Amino acid sequence: MSILDSLAAIVGPGNVIADPAGLAPYLAEERGLYRGAARGVVRPGSTAEVSEVVKVCADAGIPMVPQGGNTGLCGGGVPSEDGGSVVISSERLTRIRAVDPVDFTLTAEAGCVLATLQQAAAAADCLFPLSLGAEGSCRIGGNISTNAGGTNVLRYGNTRDLVLGLEVVLSDGSVWNGLKRLRKDNTGYALQHLFIGAEGTLGVVTACVLKLFPRPRETATALVALSDLEAALPLFARARAASGDSVTACELIPRLGLELGLRHVPGVRDPFAAPHPWMLLLELSSSRPGGLRQALEDVLGDAFADGLAADAVLAESESQRAGFWRIREAIPEAQKKEGGSIKHDVAVATSRVPEMIRRCTSAVEAAMPGVRVVPFGHLGDGNTHFNLTQPIGADKTAFLARWAEMNRIVHDIVVEMEGSISAEHGIGRLKVDELAHYKPGVDLELMRRVKEALDPRGLMNPGKILRPGPGRP
Structure with a gap:
């Protein structure tokens, strides 16, 4: 019996995919950077089926690639090109097991789409705050596995801060049940992390x-x-203080980002009469109604008086609010239509974001005259998407061939500023070499020891995050 026949006996023949057309969506990375190969895709419908699938693959020594919505930006869910692995898709693990508005918890399976969980929380008059551009297709297991960030990190934290417990199938097929709803549990290591x-x-x-x-x-x-880039930080600090720390989002938008959206993305509108080099999208929210708008108006009034703000528009309706967010969310989509884009997902201390943007911009412009720098994103938590759009008229292939060179320029500056080369997108395949280059040796050794303890044969998503050490799987 072939491995695919064995898997079909567990999950049913209709839940094993092996034909080229059916496999294709599971093998390509979202941005087209990687296209892998696999023996097949298996779609378990329960934790018990995942356990049996992993046992069969482990017994046969076959590598496994867990995959959620395949919306990641670092190739973490894409198999290698050797074709020897099996992709384990979570798309049938879609049960919401419980919603408890008293405990303020939601228990769900890994294949639930993020937007579905947001809606389930809202139906219980609650909020699940994780929010990102791919929320209509990404799955919570992938969000957890990449520690996804998004637009509400400032107020609610990364995915890590939103998880109380996990259920995990280990590399030998055994199941660790850590589905606890406890806010406090000091009984040893916090294994879910x-x-x-x-x-x-x-x-x-x-x-x-x-x-x-x-x-x-x-x-x-x-x-x-x-008024200038440096004005963003005092404006943000004032908004936090005036609102009782109710700032939910603080997103930096460059003029070029807005212009690209105006050019390529339906629904993007410029709310200002004159162009401005930098904009800040500020959003405050509270579970207690009353006072936030006045607080924001007061902050903006003082900002005008002190020369921090050149203009401002307050949303008067939900549609106008959505229009502001459309400007921010359209930037990655618009960049795709301008040719090649070299992306950096970096973080420094919030107070150093303007310095990092100016230093990195000067460095990449010196190395590549005409490059169009589009730094945008989550100013409030120090995370900047420092993206480079190819020079006008440049050859896309030639531009993308300089990806590693541009990485080195930007990442050298970020690391020198005690920052991170991956703030919210993970490592995957894309940044394995960068992690090995920048991470201290002690850190890498500790990570390898954890990997060896939990996956001694190196069968779980090989080639992601870590390079194998000498003589190691």
Whole structure:
């Protein structure tokens, strides 16, 4: 019996995919950077089936690639080109097992689409705050495995901060049940944190307990034209202080990002009469209605008086608020239509974001005259998407061939500033060499020891995050 026949006996013949057309969507990375190969895709429908699938693959020595919505930006869910692995898709693990508005928890399987979980929380008059551009197709198991960030990290934290418990199938097929709803548990190591951000290299996440929060009753949103880049930080600090730390999002938008959106993305509108080099999208929210809009108006009034703001528009309706967010969310989509894009997902201390942007911009412009720098994103938590759009008229292939060179320029500066080369997108295949280059040797050795302890044969998502050490799987 072939391995695919054995897997079909577990999950049913219709849930094993081996034909080229059926396999194709599971083998390509979202941006087209990688296209792998696999023996097949298996789609288990329960934790028990995942366990049996992993046991069969482990007994045969076959590598396994856990995959959620395959929306990641670092190739973490794509198999290698050798074709020897089996992709384990979570797309049938879609049960919401419980929603408890008293405990403020939601228990769900790993294949639940993020937007579905947001809706389930809202139906219980609660909020699940994880929010990102791919929320209509990404799956919570993938969010957990990459420790996804998004637009609400400033207020609610990364995915790691939103997970109370996990259920994980380990590399031998055994199941670790850590689905606890406890806010306090000091009984030894917090094992769930090993698997959050591990990108499926230590086991297959099959279910989770997530934190919920009171649903916001009031939201105040403004798009602010800054007098200069440095004005963003004092404006952000004032908004936090004036609102009782109710700032939910603080997103930096460059003029070029808006221009690309105007050019390529339907629904993008410029709310200002004159162009401005930098804009800040500020959003405040509270579960207690009343006072936020006035607080935001007061902050902006003082910002005008002190020369921090050149113009501002407050959202008067939900549609206007959505229009402001459309400007921010359209930037990656618009960049795709301008040719090649070299992306950096970096973080420094919030107070150093303007310095990092200016230093990195000067360095890449000196190395590549005409490159169009589009730095945008989560100013409030120090995370900048420092993206480079190819020079006008440049050859896309030639531009993308300089990816490693541009990485080295940007990452050298970020690391020198005690920052991170991967703030929220993970390592995957894309940044394995970068991690090996920048991470201290002690850190890498500790990570390898964890990998060897939980996956001694190196069968779980091989080639992701870590290079194997000498003589190691």
